[in-house]
Amino acid sequence: MTAVWSPPAPPPTEALPASEVGARILTAAAGLFYAEGIRAVSADRVIAAAEVSKVTFYRHFGTKDDLVVAYLRVIAAAERAAVDRGRAEHPDDPLRVLALYADSVDAQSCRPGFRGCAFINAAAEYADPQHPVRAVVAEHRAWLTGTAVELLTQAGSPDPEQAALELVLLRDGAMVAGYAGSPDAGSALRRAGRAVLHAHGVALPA
Structure with missing residues (x-):
């Protein structure tokens, strides 16, 4: 069973894909990548989990590596936002x-x-x-x-x-x-x- 994934704090809106479908793909991928390892999860697994077609997937993320980069950037943005909030407070x-x-x-x-x-x-x-x-x-x-x-x-x-x-x-x-x-x-x-x-x-x- 895939672990529920969430970043350490809500990421800034600009860190997320602009489209609802892109965000759904990224969320599905993040859960799988974090729980099972990036290399162990194929693009087809992500496509099935996000319930999108291959054409839709590759329209939003040209390669699996692009998706992995987006996954890490969202976590980074969330962590930075949390620290920035602490520094502001x-x-x-x-x-x-x-x-x-x-x-x-x-x-x-x-x-x-x-x-x-x-x-x-x-x-x-x-x-x-x-x-x-x-x-x-x-x-x-x-x-x-x-x-x-x-x-x-x-x-x-x-x-x-x-x-x-x-x-x-x-x-x-x-x-x-x-x-x-x-x-x-x-x-x-x-x-x-x-x-x-x-x-x-x-x-x-x-």
Whole structure:
């Protein structure tokens, strides 16, 4: 049975296909890709799940790779929107924004059907670093690290680049641990994250 798929937050409207049929194809594909793996799901499986014809499918997505790229871009847009919302609500509290992100990772790992980070999963399935899918993965991870650097700089870290790298590595580990069945991945992420912040000169609230 395919796991129910949903991004970590509602994606911006502009990230979705303009047509209702395109959105239905993408939603059907996303559920299958996330639950079963991208390579394991054929275009025909997606066509059947979306209840469209082959002609309709290829009118909206020229290739399966185009569909995979769209799938990842929607997840990326949703994650960015969630972080942007947190930054807008807490413009002077970067540590609160980081905590909200950790909470999001924890909440995702508790969902039924959780299979880890969609971007890590996609990178594992596409070995060629020049492939368009890997380009989307690289773009999103650059945003993730860059956003952490900005927040850590705002928080007063004298070494925000190294601290950001370590926090992203912790995030990746928590995602993998959550998928592997660890019930404490979220709380471990918070504890380890506080240790990284402390080690890199960020003053933490009591």
